[in-house]
Amino acid sequence: MGPLLIWALAKSGVKRNKAINILFMFVRLVSLWLTIFPMAYYSIQNIPLTDLAKEFGTPLYVYDADKIREKISVLRGAFEGIDLTIKYAVKANTNLSILRLMRENGVDMDVVSPQELELGLIAGYEGSNITFTPSGVHFSEIEYAVSKGAIVNLDNLSVLEKFGQTYGSSQPCLIRIKPHVFGGGNEKIMTAHPESKFGISIHQKAEILAIVAKYNMNVVGLHQHTGSDIKDGKTFEQAASALFDFAFDFKDLQIIDLGGGFKVPYSPEDPGVNMKEVGQIMSNAFSSFCAKYGRELRLWVEPGKFLVSESGTFLTETNVIKRDPVKTFVGINSGLNHLIRPMMYGSYHYIFNASNQDASKQENYRVTGYICETDTFSFDLKGKENERLLNEVKEGDIIALANAGAYGFTMASHYNSRFLPAEVMVDGGVARVIRKRETMEDILRNQE
Numbered sequence: 001m002g003p004l005l006i007w008a009l010a011k012s013g014v015k016r017n018k019a020i021n022i023l024f025m026f027v028r029l030v031s032l033w034l035t036i037f038p039m040a041y042y043s044i045q046n047i048p049l050t051d052l053a054k055e056f057g058t059p060l061y062v063y064d065a066d067k068i069r070e071k072i073s074v075l076r077g078a079f080e081g082i083d084l085t086i087k088y089a090v091k092a093n094t095n096l097s098i099l100r101l102m103r104e105n106g107v108d109m110d111v112v113s114p115q116e117l118e119l120g121l122i123a124g125y126e127g128s129n130i131t132f133t134p135s136g137v138h139f140s141e142i143e144y145a146v147s148k149g150a151i152v153n154l155d156n157l158s159v160l161e162k163f164g165q166t167y168g169s170s171q172p173c174l175i176r177i178k179p180h181v182f183g184g185g186n187e188k189i190m191t192a193h194p195e196s197k198f199g200i201s202i203h204q205k206a207e208i209l210a211i212v213a214k215y216n217m218n219v220v221g222l223h224q225h226t227g228s229d230i231k232d233g234k235t236f237e238q239a240a241s242a243l244f245d246f247a248f249d250f251k252d253l254q255i256i257d258l259g260g261g262f263k264v265p266y267s268p269e270d271p272g273v274n275m276k277e278v279g280q281i282m283s284n285a286f287s288s289f290c291a292k293y294g295r296e297l298r299l300w301v302e303p304g305k306f307l308v309s310e311s312g313t314f315l316t317e318t319n320v321i322k323r324d325p326v327k328t329f330v331g332i333n334s335g336l337n338h339l340i341r342p343m344m345y346g347s348y349h350y351i352f353n354a355s356n357q358d359a360s361k362q363e364n365y366r367v368t369g370y371i372c373e374t375d376t377f378s379f380d381l382k383g384k385e386n387e388r389l390l391n392e393v394k395e396g397d398i399i400a401l402a403n404a405g406a407y408g409f410t411m412a413s414h415y416n417s418r419f420l421p422a423e424v425m426v427d428g429g430v431a432r433v434i435r436k437r438e439t440m441e442d443i444l445r446n447q448e
């Protein structure tokens with residue numbers, strides 16, 4: 001487009017150098033405009049966020065179905081040529097409408113509890129499309145998953161032994177390995193390092209093989225999940241190659257499961273993972289492993305955030321502005337009861353005033369909740385409590401938090417006896433409620 005613009009300007013009599021300057025000015029203006037007015041953030045499928053807040057009330061989780069479809073297709077495209085199965089890590093967002101959307105788009109499920117499994121079945125999945133990857137659960141939960149036709153990822157030697165005793169060779173299983181790799185956005189979301197509770201240590205191969213041989217177990221796959229918010233292809237490669245080195249002693253493998261953890265962009269300037277590049281790195285490593293192993297295997301990945309994080313926006317309303325000698329607080333009608341990620345992990349959520357797109361008057365605000373704990377939402381990208389430069393906020397304004405599709409609603413609680421937010425999905429330009437707002441009856445249910 002650039003050369004075309006220069007050519008058009010030159011043709012209309014503007015000197016070449018001047019044309020280049022005009023082009024640069026145009027590019028700068030566009031990028032400035034994109035920084036100040038990230039318009040895409042203010043609406044979902046052309047429905048303004050403020051309209052959604054007005055129609056459905058706040059606090060409100062809103063999901064863009066098209067964004068989820070786009071992310072599924074980006075992920076598939078990144079592993080072109082590989083026999084890939086996407087196992088959505090449903091813990092990120094278990095709303096039935098999202099599960100149905102995943103199923104309609106050929107995405108399988110990875111679950112961590114019998115209840116998540118049940119939700120999958122209700123959403124129309126067959127047990128055989130579901131993987132159960134539990135950690136520290138009672139064996140009866142594993143038996144339940146097997147009874148529903150799900151395949152289980154075993155992550156503990158004693159559980160492996162029990163599985164062998166119970167099912168011998170009759171039931172296929174995967175084994176979750178801890179590859180002793182450090183990877184993840186911060187230490188709370190790293191799951192493959194030596195001290196992590198997840199997986200069986202890569203250094204316990206002899207014990208694993210002894211149990212597998214003792215019960216003639218049908219180990220069809222090996223699994224590892226490094227952690228969350230990983231951007232760097234090298235980390236994925238390192239974890240995968242540890243698993244591949246480990247795999248040669250397992251003769252009947254059909255599946256390699258490399259987990260999830262692909263980092264998403266958290267702000268307009270944050271690029272997130274380069275999925276194409278990471279997919280290429282993982283695909284190459286996987287293909288050369290298959291060649292050495294002597295058989296074509298299936299590759300599984302189990303992303304949560306990558307598929308749903310960006311689809312979600314959390315809409316809240318400004319209850320109060322508190323002007324303090326030290327800081328100005330924006331107090332919204334939510335708190336850690338509805339979105340705990342910032343307080344739990346120091347997670348960053350891009351925050352903006354959906355009621356005011358005029359960037360000519362901005363101020364630094366600390367965005368906080370209404371819960372009787374310190375529930376600050378405005379952590380910076382380094383995970384520190386902070387202020388955000390927002391377009392001027394007035395009481396009643398709709399404050400929106402991006403990247404709310406993953407680990408938002410699913411981690412919400414009734415703390416302070418407040419209702420859970422409602423959830424809305426926008427699909428085909430139409431917004432519909434996919435989880436009703438709660439009432440006092442929901443709080444009272446099951447109480448004496």
Ligand SMILES: Cc1ncc(COP(=O)(O)O)c(C=O)c1O
Pocket residue numbers: 089092110133191225227228229259260261262302303304305306406
């Ligand atoms: C076993 C397993 N797989 C996949 C995921 C999904 O991770 P992410 O949402 O970062 O993709 C998790 C997250 O905790 C996990 O524990």
